[in-house]
Amino acid sequence: MTRVELIGNNLIIKFEKEMTILSTAHVDGIAKSDKVIISRVVDDKEIKNVESFKEKVLKGLGYTNNVPVMITSVNLSNYKLSENSYGGVLVTAGFSVPNCIYQEELYEAELYEAERKSNTINIISWINEPLTMSGLLDLFRVVSETKCLFCSDILLRCKSRSPGTSSDGITVAANVSKTGYMWSGLATLHGNSISRLIYETLKSLMDDESKAIWLKRMLGMDTKEIINEALKFYEQASVPHLSKKKVRRLLMKEIDKVLSDPNVWSFIIAARELDIRGQSGTFPLLKREEFDLDTKRIIADELLASALSLYISGFKGLTATYWVDSTKEKISTSISKLPMFEDDIISALIGSSLSRVYDKLLSDKDVNKG
Numbered sequence: 001m002t003r004v005e006l007i008g009n010n011l012i013i014k015f016e017k018e019m020t021i022l023s024t025a026h027v028d029g030i031a032k033s034d035k036v037i038i039s040r041v042v043d044d045k046e047i048k049n050v051e052s053f054k055e056k057v058l059k060g061l062g063y064t065n066n067v068p069v070m071i072t073s074v075n076l077s078n079y080k081l082s083e084n085s086y087g088g089v090l091v092t093a094g095f096s097v098p099n100c101i102y103q104e105e106l107y108e109a110e111l112y113e114a115e116r117k118s119n120t121i122n123i124i125s126w127i128n129e130p131l132t133m134s135g136l137l138d139l140f141r142v143v144s145e146t147k148c149l150f151c152s153d154i155l156l157r158c159k160s161r162s163p164g165t166s167s168d169g170i171t172v173a174a175n176v177s178k179t180g181y182m183w184s185g186l187a188t189l190h191g192n193s194i195s196r197l198i199y200e201t202l203k204s205l206m207d208d209e210s211k212a213i214w215l216k217r218m219l220g221m222d223t224k225e226i227i228n229e230a231l232k233f234y235e236q237a238s239v240p241h242l243s244k245k246k247v248r249r250l251l252m253k254e255i256d257k258v259l260s261d262p263n264v265w266s267f268i269i270a271a272r273e274l275d276i277r278g279q280s281g282t283f284p285l286l287k288r289e290e291f292d293l294d295t296k297r298i299i300a301d302e303l304l305a306s307a308l309s310l311y312i313s314g315f316k317g318l319t320a321t322y323w324v325d326s327t328k329e330k331i332s333t334s335i336s337k338l339p340m341f342e343d344d345i346i347s348a349l350i351g352s353s354l355s356r357v358y359d360k361l362l363s364d365k366d367v368n369k370g
């Protein structure tokens with residue numbers, strides 16, 4: 001069994017014996033060690049020179065330079081450790097700086113080290129079975145693929161589908177022997193077991209995430225931002241003698257109720273998945289240039305939004321959604337800057353929620369008091 005120790009800003013995992021380690025966090029890429037460190041950076045100024053920072057960490061702990069030091073800015077006490085008979089995984093993760101093929105901000109190699117963010121997915125994985133060197137490399141591949149699959153499944157937001165954050169780190173460890181297993185892929189018992197362990201461990205980190213975070217990830221706006229946008233439309237047709245604060249409160253209640261329905265999330269997920277296809281140029285019969293211009297050849301975005309608004313608030317919701325959609329560019333909202341499908345789904349969320357609010361405002365005397 002492994003042991004985990006937290007010393008200051010350093011999370012240290014200690015194996016029962018020295019192992020061969022492959023790591024993106026070691027200058028040589030490969031090392032022999034019985035431990036790996038994840039060190040938390042409190043101030044980004046500390047990592048102007050990453051290797052100097054690592055040397056300082058190792059010196060402070062009294063360890064030699066063969067120990068890999070991974071870097072993060074997340075709270076180390078929130079780490080997740082999972083083990084089974086095949087091996088184990090330790091994960092620390094932050095998901096706020098995703099990257100992707102079509103991202104707009106890129107760096108030259110010499111500048112990247114200084115500019116890289118440290119809100120990172122760090123994965124340390126180990127196998128109890130002996131592996132050949134090729135088997136250990138195959139395990140590294142499986143860990144990377146599993147991380148990418150998970151980030152894709154949670155729709156981590158970037159210009160296109162995201163495989164992770166901008167400074168993810170992976171470390172794998174095993175006892176390397178020429179008589180060990182040569183493969184560690186998903187079709188092997190140990191590789192598949194570790195992959196599932198990693199996926200489920202990453203998923204457990206999402207348990208406490210709010211609806212606002214999921215909304216931001218999928219539609220580019222959180223709940224508060226959507227309510228602020230909704231109020232812009234309300235101001236075009238406000239109810240006299242009613243405070244904006246009260247309307248905001250009613251909108252919050254309605255949108256929270258709407259977002260408590262998994263059927264609504266089905267529409268939201270569908271919109272994001274479709275936009276990812278459009279942004280990456282993998283939408284059948286639709287060129288990326290057409291997608292970027294929101295071609296009139298596609299009406300599925302309006303159909304999806306219409307179905308959602310009808311589901312939430314019937315015909316009133318549909319007419320209110322049409323009003324929002326036809327007004328959004330005239331009053332300079334942020335909605336119109338979103339991709340093809342997402343902007344219409346937000347229009348439906350706002351329009352149908354406003355419809356329900358207007359119903360309350362115009363029919364409930366108690367709501368109108370004051």
